[in-house]
Amino acid sequence: MEKFNPERRKTILKWVSSAGALGVGAMVWSVCLKGANKADALRPPCAGSESEFLSSCIRCGLCVEACPYLTLKLATPSNGISAGTPYFEPRKIPCYMCKDIPCAKACPSGALDLKRVSKEGGEPNINEAKMGVAVIDTTHCIAYGGIQCDACYRACPLIGKAIYLEFRHSTFTNEHSELLPMVNAEVCTGCGMCERACVTAKPTIRVLPREKVLGSVGEHYIRSWKEGDESRILENGVSSSPRKDALDYLNDGGF
Ligand code: SF4
Ligand code: SF4
Ligand code: SF4
Structure with missing residues (x-):
């Protein structure tokens, strides 16, 4: 040290x-x-x-x-x-x-x-704390390369919350499961214990400033079509739902 x-x-x-x-x-x-x-x-x-x-x-x-x-x-x-x-x-x-x-x-x-x-x-x-956010280079992370490694996951003080492991059927052997580290940016504190523990020569998980890495949805953006939106549109005087028109358009083979 x-x-x-x-x-x-x-x-x-x-x-x-x-x-x-x-x-x-x-x-x-x-x-x-x-x-x-x-x-x-x-x-x-x-x-x-x-x-x-x-x-x-x-x-x-x-x-x-x-x-x-x-x-x-x-x-x-x-x-x-x-x-x-x-x-x-x-x-x-x-x-x-x-x-x-x-x-x-x-x-x-x-x-x-x-x-x-x-x-x-x-x-x-x-x-x-929000000192930064951990970002994984999935191209070079050996866990994404089919080798079992959970060093970052085990080092994380918020194990299972800031970093969690996702199971994926191995595309290499077609028999085993891969355990892939994933970061939850909402929980990650940016402490960097994962980066310190990473076993690759140059760390493939790195902590970067949140301002540099995270995007912003913006107030005007509607994430998805919510239940009730259709009736709300009709209540507001729109003659028919644009969603219905779109579905009909696709179903009618009009594309
Ligand atoms: S150097 Fe550290 S203690 Fe001093 S003002 Fe800056 S942040 Fe605060
Ligand atoms: S920076 Fe800290 S809190 Fe975030 S994933 Fe790495 S070890 Fe966990
Ligand atoms: S390790 Fe150092 S920087 Fe981190 S919380 Fe403790 S005093 Fe602050």
């Missing part, structure tokens, strides 16, 4: 203050704040959207110091993430989902806010 280096945070702060002393502090700091933000930077639990986080984190490093597993690191000016902000790399050290969430408790600015993991004013619950 990587050793925590308290000097690293001091070095960043020193670097910023010396830049200020040279009279270019404002310029350098603004470059660091706005600088290229690595698309896949994962933030500690209880952070909001990336833009909210960047505007509220004061780069104090207290969350990093509070993390007992040395999961969190402070970005340096060279690693493509807004300098001085905390992030983690699950393949190296995932978030171990401390029940008391010490990183968020230590945050003085509200960038990490326990309310974000508290349901309806209840107690904070780390299982409600």
